Amino acid sequence: MDEFNPAEFKIPDFHTVVCHLPARPGGAGTYSPSQFNVEDLELEHEVLLERIVLTEMQRQEVVPDTGASILPQIRMRWWEDKDRAYGDFIPIIAVDERRPDLSLVDVFGAPWNGYGQLVYEPDTPEPLIIKDRDGIVVDWENPTVPAVGVAFPAGQIDVSVSGVLKDDNRPYTLYAPVPYLIGAVAPAGLVAGSVAPGGTSRNRTGQDMIVKRVVIAINDVDYPALAADPRIWRHLRLMLRLSGRETDRWAVERNRAPLIAFGQRQTVNNHGITIPFSPKKHMGVRSTIQFEFRNYSVVATTMIGTFCGLKKPKKAGVPG
Numbered sequence: 001m002d003e004f005n006p007a008e009f010k011i012p013d014f015h016t017v018v019c020h021l022p023a024r025p026g027g028a029g030t031y032s033p034s035q036f037n038v039e040d041l042e043l044e045h046e047v048l049l050e051r052i053v054l055t056e057m058q059r060q061e062v063v064p065d066t067g068a069s070i071l072p073q074i075r076m077r078w079w080e081d082k083d084r085a086y087g088d089f090i091p092i093i094a095v096d097e098r099r100p101d102l103s104l105v106d107v108f109g110a111p112w113n114g115y116g117q118l119v120y121e122p123d124t125p126e127p128l129i130i131k132d133r134d135g136i137v138v139d140w141e142n143p144t145v146p147a148v149g150v151a152f153p154a155g156q157i158d159v160s161v162s163g164v165l166k167d168d169n170r171p172y173t174l175y176a177p178v179p180y181l182i183g184a185v186a187p188a189g190l191v192a193g194s195v196a197p198g199g200t201s202r203n204r205t206g207q208d209m210i211v212k213r214v215v216i217a218i219n220d221v222d223y224p225a226l227a228a229d230p231r232i233w234r235h236l237r238l239m240l241r242l243s244g245r246e247t248d249r250w251a252v253e254r255n256r257a258p259l260i261a262f263g264q265r266q267t268v269n270n271h272g273i274t275i276p277f278s279p280k281k282h283m284g285v286r287s288t289i290q291f292e293f294r295n296y297s298v299v300a301t302t303m304i305g306t307f308c309g310l311k312k313p314k315k316a317g318v319p320g
Helices: none
Strands: 011-020 030-033 047-059 074-080 115-120 137-142 157-166 171-180 191-195 209-219 235-242 272-285 290-296 301-311
Touching: 011 030, 011 047, 011 235, 011 290, 047 290, 137 171, 157 235, 171 191, 272 301, 290 301
Parallel strands: none
Antiparallel strands: 011 301, 030 290, 047 272, 047 301, 074 290, 115 209, 137 191, 137 235, 157 171, 157 209
């Protein structure tokens, strides 16, 4: 086996899994159990795992969505591969360690009502580069829902990638408006697409650009639904690459992660919890971190887990 070298892991990696979590079957104190499928969890390539983001989305169930997250009514335990569970079932919000980085701007009634943002700052051994004449590509998805009349509305989110130009250290930002179409209602197909580089999202400076941060922002002018429905953060999905090349994709096979998974440096309130790993955790091919959930709520939901880390660069034509 080759010796592990963390410096070889240079590209962000996002691996998303989901499972159905039924409503509790009886009165107070009862619960319904669920787990992510082990085959879905198995990694196709080595990963340096930085954090796991867990959220839930009732919109993807057949019951009407209450609007509020039911994370406080879910308990979990977790373990790696065949290890014993790391403790007993505890409220899922008890493991959240990113509270100091929370953004308060999405609180309704506050001066910043109708606006919020996520900030992701890649921690790679070498800087991420957007070469001159390359541009950012954003793959987006508005997941299908099974209940008639609850397709998620359309709107625009704003994705920006900021950094400095390599030769003169001048600050520079590329910007990609991402227009989401209205989601479908089953049995209709998935509503998804890609935003190719345009005038504001292509590097035309004559220099390579060193990436410092990615900001995903939503306001209720470009996306009117935000004013009344902040579930946008955990329902909508996207994935980035810093060029048109498939090898630069941050997730395999056009998979996309919930927006909340990109809230590594700054995130929004009450839409997910984060389990960080410091130092980063080396995960081999087919290895897993498994979760078991208990839902004490009267509402069914879809649990979504995103494993965020770094992977080795892939050669052209090699999947993943």
